[in-house]
Amino acid sequence: MRIAPKLALRLAPKLALAPTLLATGICLYGCLLWTITVSFTTSQLLPSYRWAGLINYHRLFRSLRWHTAYANMLLFGASFMLLSLVLGAGLAVLLDRKLRAASIFRGIFLLPMALSFIVTGLAWQWLLNPGVGLQHFVRELGWSRFTFDWIADPACAIFAVAIAAAWHAAGLVMVLTLASLRAVDPSIWQATRVDGIPPWRVYWHILLPMARPALLTAAVLLLEVVIRTYDLVIAMTHGGPGGTTDLPSLFVVDFSLHRASLGVAAAGAVVMLGSALAALAPLLYLSRRRA
Amino acid sequence: MHAVSVRDASKRYGALPALDGLNLEVRAAEFVALLGPSGCGKSTLLNVIAGLEELDAGSVHIADRDVTRLEPHRRDIAMVFQSYALYPTMTVAENLSFALRMAGTPAAQIRKRVAAVAELLRIGELLARRPAQLSGGQRQRVAIGRAIVREAGLYLFDEPLSNLDANLRAEMRQEIRRLHQRLGATMIYVTHDQVEAMSLASRIAVMRQGRIEQMDEPQAMYAQPTTAFVAGFVGSPPMNLLPGTLRRTGGHVWVELPGGPMPLGSYRFSVNAPDAPDAQPVTVGIRPEDVCVRAGDDARQWNAACQCGDARAACFELPVIAREPLGATCIVWCQFGTERLAAMIDSRAAAALPSRVRLQLRADRISIFCARSATRL
Amino acid sequence: MNRRRFARLGLYAFAISAALFFLAPLYVVLCTAFKPPSELRGASLLALPLAPTWQAWSRAWSHACTGLACDGIRVGFWNSVRITLPAVLLSVSLGAVNGFALSMWRLRGASVLLGLLLVGAFIPYQIILYPLVTLVAAAGLFGTLPGVICVHVIFSLPILTLLFRNFYASLPPEIVSAARVDGGSFWSIFWHVIRPLSSGMIIVAVILQFTGVWNDYLFGLVFAGREHLPMTVQLNNLVDRTYGENDYSVDMAATVLTALPPLLIYLLAGRYFVRGITAAAVKG
Secondary structure (H helix, E strand, C coil), X not given: CCCCCCHHHHHHHHHHHHHHHHHHHHHHHHHHHHHHHHCCECCCCCCCCCECCCHHHHHHHHCHHHHHHHHHHHHHHHHHHHHHHHHHHHHHHHHHCCCCCHHHHHHHHHHHHHCCHHHHHHHHHHHHCCCCCHHHHHHHHCCCCCCCCHXXXXXXXXXXXXXXXHHHHHHHHHXXXXXXXXXXXXXXXXXXXXXXXXXXXXXXXXXXXXCHHHHHXXXXXXXXXXXXXXXXXXXXXXXXXXXXXXXXXXHHHHHHHCCCCHHHHHHHHHHHHHHHHHHHHHHHHHHHHHC | CCCEEEEEEXXXXXXXXXXXXXXXXXXXXXXXXXXCCCCCCHHHXXXXXXXCCCCCEEXXXXXXXXXXXXXXXXXXEEXXXXXXXXXXXXXXXXXXXXXXXXXXXXXXXXXXXXXXHHHHHCCHHHCCCCHHHCCHHHHHHHHHHHHHCCCCCEEEEECCCCCCCHHHHHHHHHHHHHHHHHHCXXXXXXXXXXXXXXXXXCEEEEEECCEEEEEXXXXXHHHCCXXXXXXXXXXXXXXXXXXXXXXXXXXXXXXXXXXXXXXXXXXXXXXXXXXXXXXXXXXXXXXXXXXXXXXXXXXXXCCHHHCCCCCCEEEEEEEEEEEEECCCEEEEXXXXXXXXXXXXXXXXXXXXXXXXXXXXEEHHHCEXXXXXXXXXX | CHHHHHHHHHHXXXXXXXXXXXXXXXXXXXXXXXCCHXXXXXXXXXXXXXXXXXXXXXXXXXXCCECCECCCCHHHHHHHHHHHHHHHHHHHHHHHHHHHHHHHCCCCCHHHHHHHHHHHHHCCHHHHHHHHHHHHHHCCCCCCHHHHHHHHHHHHHHHHHHHHHHHHHCCCCHHHHHHHXXXXXXXXXXXXXXXXXXXXXXXXXXXXXXXXXXXXXXXXXXXXXHHHCCHHHHHHHHHCCCCCCCCXXXXXXXXXXXXXXXXXXXXXXXXXXXXXXXXXXXXX
């Protein structure tokens, strides 16, 4: 039972929280509101507060670059999330099987999470470089017709970025899924042994469905990565070749800091936010429903 | 229906022996209970029979087949677990049919068997629900159903009722007994609750420290326990176990109890007991309901033990030190020398009980155990 | 038995291929960093160095050109240190105090606050970049070290507060009540009672924060100003040169150097790292 504290005692926690509240309120939410507002104004190089209706949104949706960037984001998002979830879940199942040196494997699979996206992007750029990277290496070994030039191919570059991003994020999915697999009542395993059910079926029919909450949490976090991805693209492809790895986040940063089109940038930011919420909503709904 | 035979089974966990040269024979269609305190090895024995754990030495035979090296699913067994082990993301119907589906059984046959089991266990209207939506008793029935639907030759139960509350347990005991009668299957049932064992089993194996102390029909074990441990473990309220010394003087055998001597003329010594030397320390056991209680000179009988009052019974006049009402009966505790002796009487009579009573112990109702080896004499 | 052995082999094959996949990029980078210039022309990046040398490393550290200056990436290293250490210290302390206040003191609207913090943690930086720049500039901190540190702290407060709040919620509340009866104030209870109990969580938070701030790019690029650019920004500039020959070995050496601090922490304290990720992820 907590005794009702005196006034000074009651104020102290509030005072302690005040700086954070202020900072979060102003810097995060205040700026957010500002951006939303600006998207409806005539701001160009500098913000102005003249109401301009939806003109920025018109310009946004007429911009070819925005359309390309948005479409790229959808492609990237879908392939990245799918790859990360499947790979992460697969690795979790692998580590659940009690291999020798399991902790070494786990260490390797989680290694990318310690790296910056810049480092990740650069390393993958070099690895996938057709001239000196993987393709060249395999050709040197004898398979002279081996091609893996996705990073230079406008149609496939976005998927190369997705692979690099999945390389970074699969470890997270693995950790979450593995925790769920390990928390299973051991008598369920015993029951499947008595019933003669082969392990892979146990994972597919029983354990992975039981890990749904963990996978949903992972999906939400992955979604956040999709929206935020910026460093990785900058380091890996700069948005090329030919704008095929451009993303809305690059668009917004570029337009707000370099292109003197604050209004349009703000409009882009609002659409990004809206898309994030739209994608998040079904995931959150799914996770609440299971609870 | 399979017979089970475990021969010379030994298993250690580090330095601790879980099973110690254990031998067990279960006849086909029998219901055997493995009874004992925690740590006695009963769950280990069950797991070994199931194939979930391996033996260090010895063998397991099911239906005359040596299955010691076989995986659980090749032994034609089904098992019910203490924590039910239901698959949480599947409905009851899916839980019941899962093993059959994985084995490739045709769908029509699956449906038939699931329906039969659901009817047998009365879980028909629960088929579309998930385990989280079921009560403890319902979950237990689904767990049993999942085992039965496989139509195995041997059913293993690992303390299935210990997670249920007392009322539910009584109800489920009836269900399980009914099941055994209906199915006529061989069942091995692990429990620490001797009431469950007594009411369900055709034979009980009392286990202690990795060995079977006694294996017998419930009533036989109740009336003639072969070791002091079994005597104290089986039966509620527990048997009185009193220290004493066996004496032989002249042609008479008698025992010195804390509260006085007691002739053993009508005691049937077991055939195997060696001729007891004089002054041998023993443990004498008598059940509370077998102690005849009289009040003062009143020849009124206070309990059924007092069928015949005669010289063959030893009488002791003792002070009453405590009373324990149990509903229909009442336990009366008396000071018996340095020990306490419990006697069971009718509750209605308990109200009029004086502070000193006369107790009669009959030699044909007691059990005598060698104090050193704890075996019955 | 054969089927089981097959399955086992298959598992190990999968594990090893996965390990190769995860190590490949790092292998390339590490490998090339040790190559002398003669081995770089024409050869594939995946070949092992025949005559390994530290040449590229020392060049990357002290002489490489990052933008206008050619003092090597060590400039970026020290900048990163100067940004990361204070940011970690401040944000973890504030996060702990906030978490303590939210979990153990009955406050009206605490759950609303937590909800707002949770949502706030999800906001992508790019969306509010411009107004943030304006704010920071208005505070006179744009392009300064304190400025970029403050930005890092502000953005990490939501998640650190949540982490510490969940951690403290698992402690028995009676210890605070007992301390209050003994006459403790909010701060003294925090310092004397709570702080010693938090070491596990503090380690996790420090590792998480250190990695996050050290590996950051955008905030460093925008807010740190030219004299304080962190290592990640300098690395990108270094590699991004539009003039001069592509000296892969120097680029790669610089990359490894940039990745090294968090990587070392990961290798030494990996357990806490994993714990940190799990804790951060389960917050919802």
